[in-house]
Structures are given as structure tokens and as C-alpha cells.
Amino acid sequence: MRYIACLFLCFYLAVTLSADDLVIxxxxxxxxxxxxxxxNTRIQNPDPxxxxxxxxxxxxxxxxKEYPKGTVLQLVPTEAMVKHDRAAFPNTNGWELFALKVxxxxxxxxxxxxxxxxxxxxxxxxxxxxxxxxxxxxxEKGHGCAPIPVTDEQIAAIQAADPRCKK
Numbered sequence: 001m002r003y004i005a006c007l008f009l010c011f012y013l014a015v016t017l018s019a020d021d022l023v024i025x026x027x028x029x030x031x032x033x034x035x036x037x038x039x040n041t042r043i044q045n046p047d048p049x050x051x052x053x054x055x056x057x058x059x060x061x062x063x064x065k066e067y068p069k070g071t072v073l074q075l076v077p078t079e080a081m082v083k084h085d086r087a088a089f090p091n092t093n094g095w096e097l098f099a100l101k102v103x104x105x106x107x108x109x110x111x112x113x114x115x116x117x118x119x120x121x122x123x124x125x126x127x128x129x130x131x132x133x134x135x136x137x138x139x140e141k142g143h144g145c146a147p148i149p150v151t152d153e154q155i156a157a158i159q160a161a162d163p164r165c166k167k
């Protein structure tokens with residue numbers, strides 16, 4: 001069932017994308033467990049070739065390489081990064097940041113843009129992501145970002161508890 005929901009989401013995102021436009025709505029975010037996982041991060045892109053490229057960039061921790069437009073990265077259900085054209089969000093090299101509220105019935109976008117506050121730390125997301133400019137603002141161990149006070153096991157548990165996932 002989750003596989004069908006993921007296919008629907010990918011189709012939905014694919015029809016909302018054009019060469020010049022990227023439309024992200026609350027329906028763009030669903031159960032994290034349906035998304036490919038590299039280490040702790042969930043990755044999606046409606047274009048299968050761009051998804052492969054995003055996974056390769058993340059897997060290999062490639063410096064000085066931009067993620068493809070349409071890439072969505074999520075560590076926890078309540079936060080996301082979406083890659084747009086650089087001109088859309090020049091302060092973050094094209095990344096739009098999201099604070100999300102998630103419930104069993106879906107997702108609500110609480111805040112979005114390049115000045116979003118981290119929901120638990122109450123400080124701008126960009127404060128943590130800026131040291132990772134060489135990695136297209138994507139934080140991970142070894143990217144220069146301050147470590148987060150959560151273990152890998154806790155991240156896995158937070159993802160597994162995503163209320164949007166039908167059990």
C-alpha cells in the first residue's frame with residue numbers, strides 16, 4: 001500500500017514540475033518510510049534520473065556538486081529541504097526549507113523559505129546548514145555542521161513513528 005502511495009506522490013510531483021516551475025504543496029510530503037534512505041536521510045525526486053543523481057551525490061558526499069532541482073531531503077518528518085533554481089533562494093543556493101506539522105491525516109506547512117526556524121532548536125535552519133556550503137548546504141557528519149543532539153537510533157525511531165505512515 002505504501003508503494004502505491006509513493007508512486008502516486010511521485011506522479012503528483014512529476015505533473016507539478018515543468019522546466020521553469022517547481023510547485024511544492026502539503027501533498028508533496030508523506031510517509032518518510034516510503035522514501036529511499038541513505039544513511040539517516042530520506043531522499044526523493046519525481047524524476048527517476050534526478051533521484052539517482054541525488055542519491056549518488058548524497059551517498060558519495062560529493063563536495064562542490066549541486067543537487068538536482070526537485071530533490072527533497074528529510075531527516076525527520078517535521079523538517080524538509082527542497083531544491084529549486086538557485087535564483088529562487090539565493091541565500092541557500094536554491095534550497096527552500098520547510099517546518100512541517102504531521103498528523104495521521106497528512107502534512108501542514110507551518111513555515112517555508114530560506115529563513116525558517118528549526119522547530120526544536122528555535123534558531124534559523126541556515127545557522128546549522130551554512131557551514132556545509134561546500135556540500136550544497138546539506139548537513140551530514142563530516143560536512144562542517146554542528147552535530148545534532150540525536151543518535152542514529154533515535155532518528156530511526158522518529159522516522160518509524162511518522163504518523164502519516166499507515167501501519
